[in-house]
Amino acid sequence: MISQQPSLTERARRVLPAGGLGNFPPDFFVREGKGARIKDVNGVEYVDFLLGSGPLLIGHGHPKVLAAVNEQIPLGTTFFANNEHCVALAEAIVEATPCADQVRFVSSGSEASLYAMRLARAHRKRDKLLKFEGGYHGMSDYSLHSLAPTQLANFPLPVADSAGIPEHVGEDMIIAPFNDVEAAVSLIRENAAELAGVIVEPMQRLIPPEPGFLQSLRDITTELGLVLIFDEVVTGFRMGYASGQGYYGVTPDICSLGKVIGGGFSLAAIAGRREIMAHFDADAVAPEDFTLQIGTLSGNPVASVAGLATLNVLRRPGTFDRLFQIGERLMSGLRAALADAGVAAQVVGEAPMFDVVFTEREVRNYRDVLAADAGQLALFNQVMRAHGILKSAGKHYVSVALEERDIEQTLCAYQAAAKAVAA
Template sequence: MSAPVPESGAPSEADLYRIAERALPGAGLGGYSLPEDVRFVIAAARGARLISAEGREYVDYVGGAGANILGANHPAVVAAVQAQAAKGLHFFGTLNSTAIRLAERLVELIPCAGKLVFTTTGSEATAYAMRMARAFTGRDRILKFEGAYHGNHDYAAFSQFPTGPANYPLASADSGGVPGPLQNTMLVAPYNDLEVVESIVREHRSELAAIIVEPVQRVIFPDDGFLSGLRRIADENDVLLVFDEVVTGFRLAPGGAQEYFDVQPDLASYGKIVGGGGPLGAVAGREDVIDLTNPRHKGKADYAYINGTLHGNPVAAAAGLATLDVLCQPGFHAQLNARAERFYGEMQAVLQRHGVPAIVTGRASFWQFLFAGRAPRNQLDILASELERGKTLDLELLRQGVYVLPNVRRFVSAVHTEEDFTDTLAALDAACKVTSGA
């Protein structure tokens, strides 16, 4: 947003990209590679602003994919990380005191948590939740929802990115390299459609271990009664219900979606905020299910193996504890959500002023632009929207100094200031002028 001020002596962004193009596929760090005219290299953060290697400033709504509910370098989190790093970055094999303190805190906060296990990422957490559900029930199949994202592992790589209507409950692989036989272990249903879920679950109950759901699927909120309906269907058919709370955990409420929607799953997976931006995830849930991973039960038929070098990493645990301290302060979520929703109204007014036929869809701290007439109820509604126009608007916002990923759900954080919102509204105004040709 401000004029570029290159750091003296630092490699230029052009140099950094030359290195990245040589060393990294698509010069990216994973699933994203922005077009060359909008991409930037992050050098540092300040509150909700990111500063590029060339000194340009961006208001950040990507928020570390949702991990940075307090921004990327909140002073309390940085202090906790520094203090822990001085005592030790990493241990393995026996307990560390920081991980124990975080485990205690999580069991207090998470409604379904009889016990929990730590993982390194959210993807690992969903993979382990599926393994535990399979070990507990002795059944192989898992029902997921079309368009839901549960991470990068092979069982999650089905029907996340459908390009057209599905033949429910047939899952379609999203990636090369996923073994063919796995397709048969995953079933797919449309989000917010209890009737279809119930018929699939009834038909497959003898082979079904669990239903896994993002309580808020990307930017789509559940219809009233959808999550409690899943709970009823799971109970009536003797299958487990898993909430993937990797995004909703601690963001919607201290107790996550379970608290916000007042529905309790059997298991819940965590990542992102739980590690305060560091490498940490968790699976929490019913004691009788989590206990299948008890290392004292190695060798038993239903023992569910879980292990990882970084599980319970003390630096990430310290960051997580410091983050939870801030977001458990009274009124934290009410204030975050109210400020975010007011801001959505203000962005909607800008779109309307320019006659741009898009909605700011979302609630609480989740949002996205959608060129559609109403809020989406499932993935097919998203696909039916004008995604190219959404991408064009998002790319123009990037040019105007607002960091969003095209057509990807984004977040308001607790460190967005009124100035950040005002600058974003001005950037949106400019982006609307450019993209609508006004």
């Protein structure tokens, strides 16, 4: 009798809830990634716009990152204690990032945004925070409000995005519509006596801020003495070497960083003004103002050297020009393919990350995305995958590792996918 080996999918289903990591459809198994491409376990190759959900801006296995990591590994992988590499990475972040006088390392973007919010509360000695509907700030109980509500609530009521979030946490979250200066400013004013601060992704998911929106948040938070937090986990070192705050020309008080700064390893950070970061220093503030924060892998030397090597590649002259040229070429190719096929759709985003939203209306906020045709997007993604293009359900992450043949393959796939949606 031939004994049938269980498939990888079957094995995964036995030991992983929902058969996967909770991130990506679990039937897709990656074997390897190199440059701008990945191969699945069957050897099928894809142009990669998933990029590990963003960290691999300079591509998989960049030789400079591999060399730095391979040099560090025999010397030790994690110490808990200070090491010179995390200091060098912090120096590079401080040098590049307008709001950053100091940096505290953690292991994930969720943690970074969670601690950024805690810092704001400690600094203002108040509990409430304002966030925007559709804004993502990781998986903490506070962040997971009104990220992706399907039942819309009236502003500023929060909607919990997950089971298991204590109801009382929502009482400290105020929700505002993105890109609506008037609504945001009036909610901030109304709640000024209780608010610690405002947290916002400078580019919310795919949606760029309208001119003046971030500056209005800066002005009102400065006027009222509230902490302005930019969640730059995605935009950090991706919109430019000075991150989203440099690109859009608005400097927050503190920011969270992740993804790119770890070079594909577990590393994220909170960076900000010295007097706010001082809450992490027991000697610098009164005992009741000290914000406790420790983490086993924080600032570990492997992630630090990978992050530093990545930043060194990014700071080379011309790197961001190339990223923007590639992204703009792809966005205009996608727009042309959709127009040729006669599909009502918007290409939303900025060159380093964008996607198509199947809607006739202008996309300014979460509700515009929610109203779009999800079935058309699913079909588009399916045809893209069949043409060897891997992306997440709602985003292209563009890498500087993309070569001419990758770009051409992607542009051809756009035409096929747009035609399929139109059919």
